[in-house]
Amino acid sequence: MTDNVETKLDVQSKNYANMLCDFMFKRVFGSEANKDMLIWFLNMVLKDLNIKSVKFIPTEHHGMTEEDRIVIFDIACECEDGRKFIIEMQKGYQKYFRERALYYTTYPINKQGREARELYEKERIQGMTHEKFNWDYNLQPVIVVAILNFRFKHADDWPQDRYHSSYRLTEDLTHETMTDALRFVFVELGRMTKKISELETKFEKWIYLMKNMHKMKKIPPEFADPMFRRLFLLAEINNFTPEEREQYYKSLESMGDYYNIINTTAEEAEKRGLERGREEGRVEGREEGREEGRNQTNLDNARNFKKLGVAIDIIAQATGLSADVIESL
Secondary structure, eight states, X not given: OOTTOOOHHHHTTOSBOOTTSHHHHHHHHSOGGGHHHHHHHHHHHSTTOXXXXXXXXXXXXXXXXXXXXXXXXXXXXXXXXXXXXXXXXXXXXXXXXXXXXXXXXXXXXXHHHHHHHHHHHHHHHTTSOOSOOOOOOOOOOEEEEEEESSOOOOOTTSOTTOOEEEEEEEOTTTOOEEEEEEEEEEEEGGGOOOOXXXXXXXXXXXXXHHHHGGGOSSOOGGGOSHHHHHHHHHHBGGGSOHHHHHHHHHHHHHXXXXXXXXXHHHHHHHHHHHHHHHHHTSHHHHHHHHHHHHHHHHHHHHHHHHHHTOXXXXXXXXXXXXXXXXXXX
């Protein structure tokens, strides 16, 4: 279990909750009462925007057909100019998270096309238009903001302490932006290694707290800003109602199960891969063994997750298995 995972027993000796568990993440960024904190955070992450207000939008999205996978975002919102934001917290390493982020954007993008069609049909029934449906594909931008409790693999010259990255669709040579309709912003907590005395900006302080708040006994003087003090207040476990405290415990337990499965999967895959590799005495055998061990361990873990009642999409994220395979187990 990693340092970010706490048990119910650990919590009794803690003053502040773990920001990386689902309960706290949504308590801070996904509630109407704390919407101003979400806006504050988004404006720091998306430095070129000036977001003044947002409204929460549905987080569950269905595909185009019944066979398509249902995706559930951690938090989704829309600002005053129509831009849509998907805010995700990824607690453990996922090899293809960039691709997953791209896949997620297809849902709100396709939904804009369906909504345009629905509006046309409604107006047609009301006699407001007689022309055929002719949508101009004027998409509202979709922006993914992902907070990652690990490090991405970057180019060799990528600074080890650079934890913020922003990607768009650009031309290869001139870097001209093709469209602003897609943007991906990643915050890698694994690259935040500064001490409190070394923090220079409010954004750095936010990132530090997301990673370390649950280890603190009191509010350090470096976090005297009213918004940070409010964050500490929200995270103070003694302020939780009995129901909130129980939800927090359950969220930590789920987080611990997630980390244990990720760690076990990696360890078992490595162990089986090395054993197979030694037997065959070739690099090819070692790689095949790792893959075989990884697949079998993923299947075993998925079965255990299903017994615990964990949602199919969470199991898919933890194991890399498809929803169809998981449902067939």
